Amino acid sequence: MGTLIAVCFLAPAAILLTSWVRRWWHRHLRAESDRAWPYRGRMSTRDAPAQIGDLPPLGRSATSAFLAAGITTLAQVSTHSRRDLLSLHGVGPKAIKILTEALSDRGLTFTE
Incomplete structure (x- = not known):
């Protein structure tokens, strides 16, 4: 009780x-x-531009990941490996495929 x-x-x-x-x-x-x-409040993908530098359109999350890493050109992308870029939050296999095609059009490749 x-x-x-x-x-x-x-x-x-x-x-x-x-x-x-x-x-x-x-x-x-x-x-x-x-x-x-x-x-x-700065990590929102809503404020990310659709395309940066000479990079192809990759989607908001991948674009904001590249902006945060300071990567704005295909020449800068070519200095990284696929694994390094995939480790960025927001970059997935689809973005890597688009970047591979864009790099091959320019005669560039990923660093291995």
Whole structure:
């Protein structure tokens, strides 16, 4: 009987404490973490252009991955291996196939 009474009194207190902690976190720590992380909101693929430099159209995620890596030309792509480019988040087999065709049109290849 004693545990039932304790649960009846402590459960609302726990809910109230949780709401206080959440409110405090949103007011103080969340605002501070937004200022401390400079790239917040910049990693969206919505803002990535459809095409960069002389690279063929690859899709938003691959384009933003190449922008983040500083790769904007086919000459820069040719200095990397397929494995290096596939390790970039957003670059997949389809992008590598498109790049292979574009490189072969220019007489370039991936570094192995």
